[in-house]
């Protein structure tokens with residue numbers, strides 16, 4: 001059982017810092033090496049995380065596209081649905097998603113980072129139909145007999161190395177029931193006329209080494225068997241962002 005306090009989270013992180021470099025996802029409490037090597041300041045260090053976990057930060061990072069990107073996800077959630085969000089997101093997105101499923105449904109949030117789990121739990125504590133689970137999105141599996149109607153990956157894929165992208169995409173698709181939907185909201189290759197393209201090029205070079213892969217590849221390219229599914233993509237803000245919906249192919 002993972003403790004939710006900041007102190008416990010800090011201790012867990014110190015252990016993770018001391019852990020040897022990992023090359024493959026491992027179950028539950030191991031933190032992937034890229035989290036401490038690349039994203040320590042953004043998601044791991046509790047002092048930074050406290051400053052960053054606000055709607056205004058998300059709005060700024062997403063060039064004020066936060067609400068329209070979140071709407072693509074939230075509008076799909078109806079009362080009674082079972083939803084898995086594969087990673088924590090700063091601000092109030094997780095509460096808003098959980099409120100939409102309501103107590104007739106369920107909302108499961110996974111994340112690999114102890115401090116993110118602590119923040120997720122503090123946001124969702126008052127909603128007993130939610131669960132916050134410390135697990136790698138590449139490995140999380142619904143409990144036996146349970147499935148998710150909607151599985152959402154909100155701005156995670158660009159932050160993980162390509163082999164993790166493949167594992168996460170494959171795992172999400174493997175968990176999708178016949179009637180279900182998998183949703184990816186993430187970066188995309190911006191149009192050449194879009195000035196933000198040049199800002200993001202620099203950001204990617206300096207801070208986001210795994211993001212450029214989404215400029216060059218469709219998300220379907222990270223799936224082992226893309227042909228088994230229907231893929232539909234919407235791009236926003238001059239191609240900076242994409243919303244990709246995946247469903248099982250319908251048999252006529």
Ligand SMILES: C[S@@+](CC[C@H](N)C(=O)[O-])C[C@H]1O[C@@H](n2cnc3c(N)ncnc32)[C@H](O)[C@@H]1O
Nearest residue numbers: 043087088089090111112113116136137155156
């Ligand atoms: C969803 S992404 C980026 C979201 C966005 N930039 C924001 O405003 O929060 C960040 C989260 O992904 C989590 N994460 C990274 N790799 C993960 C993995 N393999 N499985 C689950 N969560 C992961 C991090 O711990 C962090 O909480």
